[in-house]
Amino acid sequence: MAELIYEGKAKKLFTTDDKNELLMEFKDDLTAFNALKKSQEAGKGALNAAISSKIFGLLTQNGVKTHLIKTIDETHHLVRKVQIVAIEVVVRNIATGSLTKRLAIPEGTVLPFTLVELYYKDDALGDPIISDEHALIMKLATRNELQVLKDAARKINDILRPFFASCNLNLIDFKVEFGRTENGEILLADEISPDSCRFWDMNSGEKLDKDRFRQDLGGVKMAYEEVLKRILGALK
Ligand code: ADP
Numbered sequence: 143m144a145e146l147i148y149e150g151k152a153k154k155l156f157t158t159d160d161k162n163e164l165l166m167e168f169k170d171d172l173t174a175f176n177a178l179k180k181s182q183e184a185g186k187g188a189l190n191a192a193i194s195s196k197i198f199g200l201l202t203q204n205g206v207k208t209h210l211i212k213t214i215d216e217t218h219h220l221v222r223k224v225q226i227v228a229i230e231v232v233v234r235n236i237a238t239g240s241l242t243k244r245l246a247i248p249e250g251t252v253l254p255f256t257l258v259e260l261y262y263k264d265d266a267l268g269d270p271i272i273s274d275e276h277a278l279i280m281k282l283a284t285r286n287e288l289q290v291l292k293d294a295a296r297k298i299n300d301i302l303r304p305f306f307a308s309c310n311l312n313l314i315d316f317k318v319e320f321g322r323t324e325n326g327e328i329l330l331a332d333e334i335s336p337d338s339c340r341f342w343d344m345n346s347g348e349k350l351d352k353d354r355f356r357q358d359l360g361g362v363k364m365a366y367e368e369v370l371k372r373i374l375g376a377l378k
């Protein structure tokens with residue numbers, strides 16, 4: 143019997159008959175600003191499940207090891223159970239969001255090189271930005287693992303940036319999470335979707351991601367549908 147073992151802000155995790163595998167359910171809930179802002183959007187879970195499944199598939203084809211075993215139905219993925227590394231790895235190509243707020247780097251600045259940042263995955267502390275040294279002191283990862291995480295994040299960006307450009311989407315920034323298998327192998331985990339990425343239309347600059355919810359722009363579901371449509375078109 144599948145047992146709910148975790149309910150987060152956007153997903154639920156269930157056990158399966160295999161102790162090394164979990165069922166991941168994508169919810170319709172939307173949250174922002176460390177869950178201070180909450181809402182629901184019918185169909186959002188299915189859209190993210192479909193988008194994440196296609197993106198993880200593309201990454202697998204390009205040699206990135208991920209937790210995804212298979213897509214079960216519209217809102218469920220079967221995944222390898224991992225021990226999540228408590229670090230959110232954020233990759234940025236263009237300045238916006240917290241980078242702009244914290245350092246006053248003007249919104250829309252094309253960064254001279256891809257920026258990789260680490261955040262401590264801890265809701266109570268509000269996911270603070272950390273350095274490698276903080277991560278080592280807190281034993282969140284080993285020195286070698288930090289290198290693996292950062293290299294994998296850059297590789298993911300190198301694959302996804304041109305892919306999304308072929309969808310006429312500018313990949314502004316994104317967050318990824320990784321986990322360890324029982325034998326210590328690092329896998330890409332969680333999801334990659336408009337909840338965890340920023341996409342701007344290449345021509346109009348229109349935002350097609352969770353910023354529509356964060357900034358009350360409306361049309362959240364339409365934007366996610368548009369992203370999925372373009373991904374499916376590009377993968378044909
Ligand atoms: P949050 O926990 O931030 O509210 P979610 O609602 O997306 O986020 O919950 C999904 C949880 O599942 C996250 O904490 C994520 O780190 C964790 N997770 C993702 N993939 C796996 C996996 N393969 N094995 C175990 N945990 C995972």
Ligand code: UDP
Nearest residue numbers: 232238239240241315316317337338339340
């Ligand atoms: N992000 C995420 N989860 C978080 C924080 C950030 O998925 O808990 C993603 C966010 O969607 C964006 C990138 O990481 O694509 C950088 O976010 P930023 O630090 O600018 O944070 P925000 O502006 O959302 O506070």
